[in-house]
Amino acid sequence: MANKYNVQEVESKIREFWEKKKIYKFDKKRKGEIYSIDTPPPTVSGKMHIGHSFSYSQQDFIARFNRMKGNVFYPFGTDDNGLPTERLIEKTKKVKSKNMSRAEFIKLCLKTLKEITPDFIDDWKKLGISCDYDIYYSTIDENSRKISQNSFLELYGKELVYKKEFPTLWCPDCQTAIAQAELEDKEENSLFSTLKFKVMSSSSEENSKNAEDLKNAKANTILIATTRPELLSACVAVFVNPKDKRYKKLVGKKAKVPLFDFEVPILEDESADMEKGTGVLMICSYGDRFDVDAINRHKLDAKLVLGKDGKILDGDYEGLKVKQARKQVLEDLDKAGLIVDKKEISHVVNVHDKCGNCIEFLTTEQWFIKILDKKNELIKQGKKIKWYPEYMFKRYENWVNGLEWDWSISRERHFGIPIPVWYCDDCNEIILADKKELPVDPLQIKKKCPKCKKNAKGEEKVLDTWATSSLTPQIASNIVKGDVKLPYSLRPQAHDIIRTWAFYTIIKSLYHENKIPWDNVMVSGFVTLKGEKMSKSKGNVIQPQEVLENYGADALRFWAASSKLGEDLDYQEKDLITGKKFINKLINASRFVFMNLEDFNGKRPKKLEVIDELFLVKVDELIKSVTERFENYEYSKAKMEVEKFFWNMFCDNYLEIVKKRIYQNKKGKESAQYALYNGLLNVLKLIAPIMPFITEEIYQTYFKKNEKDESIHLSEWPVVSLLLKGNKDSKIAENSKFDKLIDIIVKVRQKKSDNKKSMNSEIVLHISKKEYDEIGDMIEDLKDVTNAVEVKEGRFKVEFVE
RNA sequence: GGGCCUAUAAGCUAGUGGCAAACUGACUCGUUUACACCGAGUAUUCCCAGGUUCGAUCCCUGGUAGGCCCACCA
Numbered sequence: 001m002a003n004k005y006n007v008q009e010v011e012s013k014i015r016e017f018w019e020k021k022k023i024y025k026f027d028k029k030r031k032g033e034i035y036s037i038d039t040p041p042p043t044v045s046g047k048m049h050i051g052h053s054f055s056y057s058q059q060d061f062i063a064r065f066n067r068m069k070g071n072v073f074y075p076f077g078t079d080d081n082g083l084p085t086e087r088l089i090e091k092t093k094k095v096k097s098k099n100m101s102r103a104e105f106i107k108l109c110l111k112t113l114k115e116i117t118p119d120f121i122d123d124w125k126k127l128g129i130s131c132d133y134d135i136y137y138s139t140i141d142e143n144s145r146k147i148s149q150n151s152f153l154e155l156y157g158k159e160l161v162y163k164k165e166f167p168t169l170w171c172p173d174c175q176t177a178i179a180q181a182e183l184e185d186k187e188e189n190s191l192f193s194t195l196k197f198k199v200m201s202s203s204s205e206e207n208s209k210n211a212e213d214l215k216n217a218k219a220n221t222i223l224i225a226t227t228r229p230e231l232l233s234a235c236v237a238v239f240v241n242p243k244d245k246r247y248k249k250l251v252g253k254k255a256k257v258p259l260f261d262f263e264v265p266i267l268e269d270e271s272a273d274m275e276k277g278t279g280v281l282m283i284c285s286y287g288d289r290f291d292v293d294a295i296n297r298h299k300l301d302a303k304l305v306l307g308k309d310g311k312i313l314d315g316d317y318e319g320l321k322v323k324q325a326r327k328q329v330l331e332d333l334d335k336a337g338l339i340v341d342k343k344e345i346s347h348v349v350n351v352h353d354k355c356g357n358c359i360e361f362l363t364t365e366q367w368f369i370k371i372l373d374k375k376n377e378l379i380k381q382g383k384k385i386k387w388y389p390e391y392m393f394k395r396y397e398n399w400v401n402g403l404e405w406d407w408s409i410s411r412e413r414h415f416g417i418p419i420p421v422w423y424c425d426d427c428n429e430i431i432l433a434d435k436k437e438l439p440v441d442p443l444q445i446k447k448k449c450p451k452c453k454k455n456a457k458g459e460e461k462v463l464d465t466w467a468t469s470s471l472t473p474q475i476a477s478n479i480v481k482g483d484v485k486l487p488y489s490l491r492p493q494a495h496d497i498i499r500t501w502a503f504y505t506i507i508k509s510l511y512h513e514n515k516i517p518w519d520n521v522m523v524s525g526f527v528t529l530k531g532e533k534m535s536k537s538k539g540n541v542i543q544p545q546e547v548l549e550n551y552g553a554d555a556l557r558f559w560a561a562s563s564k565l566g567e568d569l570d571y572q573e574k575d576l577i578t579g580k581k582f583i584n585k586l587i588n589a590s591r592f593v594f595m596n597l598e599d600f601n602g603k604r605p606k607k608l609e610v611i612d613e614l615f616l617v618k619v620d621e622l623i624k625s626v627t628e629r630f631e632n633y634e635y636s637k638a639k640m641e642v643e644k645f646f647w648n649m650f651c652d653n654y655l656e657i658v659k660k661r662i663y664q665n666k667k668g669k670e671s672a673q674y675a676l677y678n679g680l681l682n683v684l685k686l687i688a689p690i691m692p693f694i695t696e697e698i699y700q701t702y703f704k705k706n707e708k709d710e711s712i713h714l715s716e717w718p719v720v721s722l723l724l725k726g727n728k729d730s731k732i733a734e735n736s737k738f739d740k741l742i743d744i745i746v747k748v749r750q751k752k753s754d755n756k757k758s759m760n761s762e763i764v765l766h767i768s769k770k771e772y773d774e775i776g777d778m779i780e781d782l783k784d785v786t787n788a789v790e791v792k793e794g795r796f797k798v799e800f801v802e
Numbered sequence: 803g804g805g806c807c808u809a810u811a812a813g814c815u816a817g818u819g820g821c822a823a824a825c826u827g828a829c830u831c832g833u834u835u836a837c838a839c840c841g842a843g844u845a846u847u848c849c850c851a852g853g854u855u856c857g858a859u860c861c862c863u864g865g866u867a868g869g870c871c872c873a874c875c876a
């Protein structure tokens with residue numbers, strides 16, 4: 001091994017070795033239970049970002065640990081069927097999906113994906129993510145399309161999918177329906193305007209044909225505050241609270257909508273908050289979700305004023321976008337003297353998570369999956385899964401409890417998996433695709449209505465990307481022909497998509513297989529920079545490619561292992577440096593160990609020196625603890641324990657203790673060699689899941705000739721019994737002797753330091769009789785490490801030899 | 803407004819019902835058979851208040867601050 005460690009060189013050499021030898025190939029015949037991982041397919045976005053490198057490292061620790069304990073199924077996929085991909089293609093290819101035919105655009109998407117995906121995946125390989133990249137899926141490939149469309153058909157058959165015309169969440173910018181889970185909050189400044197509505201003293205007998213009378217009637221005025229004056233023309237009612245005495249007498253009368261001069265009923269409804277605004281609430285179709293509820297409740301007729309493009313449909317404001325219309329309406333109201341008060345407020349509005357634009361409610365025909373009547377069952381499923389950290393289950397539960405709509409799965413997009421249905425032009429019959437023809441694009445295939453034999457029209461909508469990515473376990477299983485079944489062992493993911501990916505996957509596997517999708521979920525946090533979430537807009541982005549270039553994958557992974565599961569981690573350059581130092585130390589210690597192992601035959605000597613045996617007991621304790629840590633997904637503690645042990649126990653103490661014995665060919669040399677060899681090998685194995693490159697490099701350089709396994713990552717996870725033989729209790733008792741020895745060494749070092757002497761200055765050491773008796777069989781070692789010419793009984797004292 | 807998480811040294815983090823700890827940084831010292839990307843040593847600390855307890859940084863209650871999710875959108 002070269003003296004100077006060239007990270008780039010070594011890591012790419014090791015990577016090539018892994019690929020050539022197919023170290024991470026899934027082989028179901030390999031012994032050991034299969035630990036299956038539902039790998040998150042990253043959205044193809046050009047480059048891996050730091051958050052990816054963080055969370056994928058964390059799942060890889062677990063994957064590698066389990067590979068050494070048995071067998072691992074670890075596929076890789078990319079998510080590339082939705083809006084983000086459309087946007088990426090539009091941006092990189094400088095095209096507008098809207099201006100292209102669907103077939104043309106899809107062709108371009110697929111072609112571009114083919115170009116960019118390999119480079120994209122390469123970043124994962126460079127990080128040392130140990131997936132079997134041959135078990136690969138894309139959420140737009142044939143297998144995925146087939147499974148996704150099949151899921152749709154199956155759920156339709158079970159009456160869990162339905163189509164309905166309903167006011168749904170709509171993004172005017174993306175021009176598609178969206179799901180509740182795709183909403184995000186955004187703080188926005190708005191003008192909160194108080195408008196004058198005339199109250200007509202109409203009774204039930206009177207109506208508008210007596211216009212003359214009404215005009216003469218004594219017209220009261222009520223004030224209504226709103227942030228959405230552009231929806232005035234869609235006003236369908238005015239609500240007051242039944243308990244509100246101020247407005248009691250108005251109930252049953254009609255209010256005249258300012259500017260538009262039509263009348264709407266004044267109704268009592270609990271939802272009107274007496275404290276808010278003027279206590280009077282106007283209901284428009286549709287300002288928000290409460291308008292939707294209110295209109296349904298009172299069976300009011302909705303008015304359609306907004307088009308799918310977010311523009312006003314007709315009237316004086318036709319063609320204006322929501323915000324323009326708002327401005328114009330306000331100006332006109334102002335001119336007419338209908339505004340009593342205006343104030344600037346800051347409030348939170350719902351925006352689409354993909355584009356950040358305000359959502360609207362539009363009545364459109366959409367496909368839904370039933371979930372509202374299954375809340376309890378879905379929570380029950382969630383409870384069967386083990387969540388790491390445990391409290392993440394709460395987030396899931398809260399989300400399920402707070403659901404208000406069924407899952408809207410259809411999207412008005414070009415690029416996506418088509419919904420496999422046709423509609424008869426004549427009788428509107430829904431014609432389903434045949435399972436055998438999947439995957440299918442209904443726009444490409446002509447069908448006839450089985451009833452009236454007329455031509456049927458293909459559905460233009462596509463499935464939302466979550467409708468497909470919620471099937472990743474089934475998609476991956478299908479690649480290996482069902483060798484891996486649900487439930488998987490593990491779903492790794494970040495906490496922001498509990499309400500989407502985790503939730504939807506749980507729904508699908510409940511509906512399709514009546515199972516939980518996985519036994520365990522491990523939830524990663526985010527990467528922050530100085531406490532702030534990284535984002536391109538803030539410009540505080542760290543590129544993992546640069547980190548890999550400067551420090552290497554092992555150091556990056558070492559950093560990623562320093563945060564507890566579920567917790568956000570602040571990016572700190574110094575952590576990378578610490579990782580790099582640790583790598584260096586591993587290299588140097590290994591070189592030193594093997595410098596002294598040239599005449600070592602690999603066999604266990606008949607008798608181990610006490611100190612060596614005790615050291616190996618320490619290693620055993622470490623193995624036991626680290627194994628438990630990994631089993632509980634506590635990789636950060638595992639890392640910390642190995643790091644600490646290696647640096648302090650192994651290098652600073654044990655190596656120092658046995659140095660002289662080996663240099664000077666003293667008695668017990670073989671015993672020390674044996675302990676060094678096994679101690680180092682086990683430490684390497686314990687840290688291998690976290691730092692796969694350097695451990696492999698050291699294994700190949702020094703251990704391979706004696707060890708049977710082709711790669712350290714295919715070697716067996718260390719087991720405790722190796723060293724802890726015989727009476728366990730007595731070993732532990734003796735073990736405290738080891739600690740005692742360390743205590744004395746520390747005290748001697750302190751004395752030397754106090755006296756400004758070098759660590760290898762010669763001394764005569766005095767220790768108490770009790771100590772002397774206790775560590776009696778290790779006196780030679782004590783002499784070696786403290787450079788004492790003599791150890792005497794008596795009060796503790798360090799005498800310096802001139 | 804509801805739920806959840808977090809609060810420990812200058813920084814980042816472990817940890818425990820009984821002398822509070824690692825790493826980085828600071829300071830002092832040392833370095834000739836792995837490593838100066840090293841070794842040894844020193845200093846500094848448990849958010850606030852109340853309770854349980856012989857004893858609380860840890861458990862309980864309340865508060866404060868920060869983060870996340872949800873609700874609020876007239």
